[in-house]
Amino acid sequence: GCTDIIGGHKVRPHSWPYMAAIQDKHLDVFCGGALVEKQWVLTAAHCEINQSEDRVVLGAHRASIAEKEQQIFKVMGCFQHRRFNLHTLDNDIMLLKLNDTAKLNKYVKLLPLPDSFEDVEPHTVCKVAGWGRTAKSSGKPSECLKEATLKIVDRKCCDKKYGNVHRITNNMLCAIGKNKIHPSDASLGDSGGPLICAGQYRGIVSFGEECGKRDIPGVYTRLMKQYVDWIKETISSN
Template sequence: MITMLQGVFITSIISALAVQDCTCVKIIGGQDAKPGTGSYMALIKDTAENFCGGILIDKLWVLTSANCVVKQLSVSIGTHSFKDRKEAQTFEVVEAKVHNKYNIKTEWNNLALLKLNTTAKLNKLVKTLSLPKSAKDIKPGTKCKVLGWGQTTPKDEDPSDILQETTVTIIDRKICNSEGYYNKNPVVNDDMLCAGDESGKQAKMCRGDIGGPLICKSSSLKSKSLTGIAIFAKGCDVKKKPGIYTRLSNKYIQWIKKTIKSKTKNISIEQK
């Protein structure tokens, strides 16, 4: 059963998505990802066919944005084509755990975990993406990758059939918080990242699904690593409104590990 408190929480999430123009599954100017590239990508859907991105980090758990948590969710993994999901594995979400300090107004602590009803079967199309071993901050100018099934042009609201990917660049938080950009609405703090066009003149968020991964390679990392989760976009391809991501800092990595291991429930939504 969904409690009254949970019902209010769900309603507030839906309202927030509407205000932010966030079905937010939009990759503008991306390119088709090669089959198998997004083997860790999760397609999260509700009964109204609204969808989000997510990351399979464990055979039983998907990491996503708190903004994606509504009732009656299902998850498809192993999906390359949005329309053709014959080879995909589909699951019900039996439990959703939102970070206990998530603030819908500020977007702080915006992350959630979805527990699947059965374990995913790993194969060439379905793989987990490990949590980062290093939680060091990512320097401005770092190139990162985002993936999603979203629309491919600002005017076309239909999702892309084929998984899309593109490159974004980390932008200094001071720039993102400046008057010409987000003007501290929301405030991009140390647990968040701002990424878009290298010049900062044109946003590329809406180039990544809400809930989808930000994958970066920095001087402190020998290979590309899961770095963040897409959480916020102001419209789609709007100038000086880059995408905002929750950065997987040490405290979030510890929260994720503890949540997965723990049998206690934080915020749960039972599927009917």
Template structure:
């Protein structure tokens, strides 16, 4: 075996061990969507180009994601127009954050108020590969059983570290707060600021590595991937930040920077 081949095999073995020790399962039981059909999603990456969270463009300057994705403004970048993380497609737009605005009442212990806005230093150029997501109206609700779509990059199995080459997506139903909060499930940890979604049979889900990514219902982002217990487990639906609860706060934050003549 020549040296490049040997080094490649060693790398695969190291990655396999790392995946077993620190599983970061994401879209499980899903599929690859039509390229760039989910063109509002962004990949939030380290400055070393390692994807670690998802997010969505809500206007040319602002991205919505989860507050627990905050690793520090100087350690992250935002990439729009992404489909395959492993291939340069010429559609990508890379941005440096100008400002991180996590919700002031975010609680990292309970995951309540798990929402953050990122202001980009330069505006996104909107085209067929990069677009803006719609948000729900203030306090709008989504009914139990409604099918919604969650998307992201990451492992496709809860037990094996298989990293997909492209964006993945899966449709899952909304679960009632009462069922999600029952003693047989998440046992009272669901607040009024959270939404649960998943099949009673399990098998399809998003998980930690998809944090901040969009849960889209009726064409609007009703949820952000926040937390869960395990991944694709029938007993425990995925938990999402209920975006409609924060619509007024989102508008106020964006307007406050717009009113400062911030070249919005």
């Protein structure tokens, strides 16, 4: 699956203070996430974590460079949703327990989970951010955090676009770049990063077709009540 922000723009440094960068041993960001409790990051279940090598960076703007605002952690535990299906990518949601608690400040903040669960209507404007690749041909991650503006797409239309490749379930949201003229804007954040709609945490970047491909929406795990209950339960029992 291709999930990178293409055609996004650099964010004001630290304007997404709940954003987590998940890095491999080469310090490449391969997934994003959101800090939901002081010791817990919410991401996508398909992000394969190597607990002995990977690290989670909070408070980053340029994730691959040491910045004084950064807080760096190891992953102590990975909790995939028990019904995650790697083939269909349904229930693509996972919690990471950090090896220490984050110190909250103006650079590192919690992202509140939603407290209302109505569906996100088509045409709702949303934002996504990440350090993913920034041009179709370049495999290089972006140095700075970037964001893109998207709008929600009707689930039935989205399901048709994916045809037999993927079923779009009620547990998913679809969104596409707002800028029709530059299809490159029609792309997604790093896998696992948060989808913010009308100021609320509504989804997790899950999958997409070829990056920035015209008219193919990106797909997000929808933060429904069943998931929020699972998050609270997992955190309280671990």
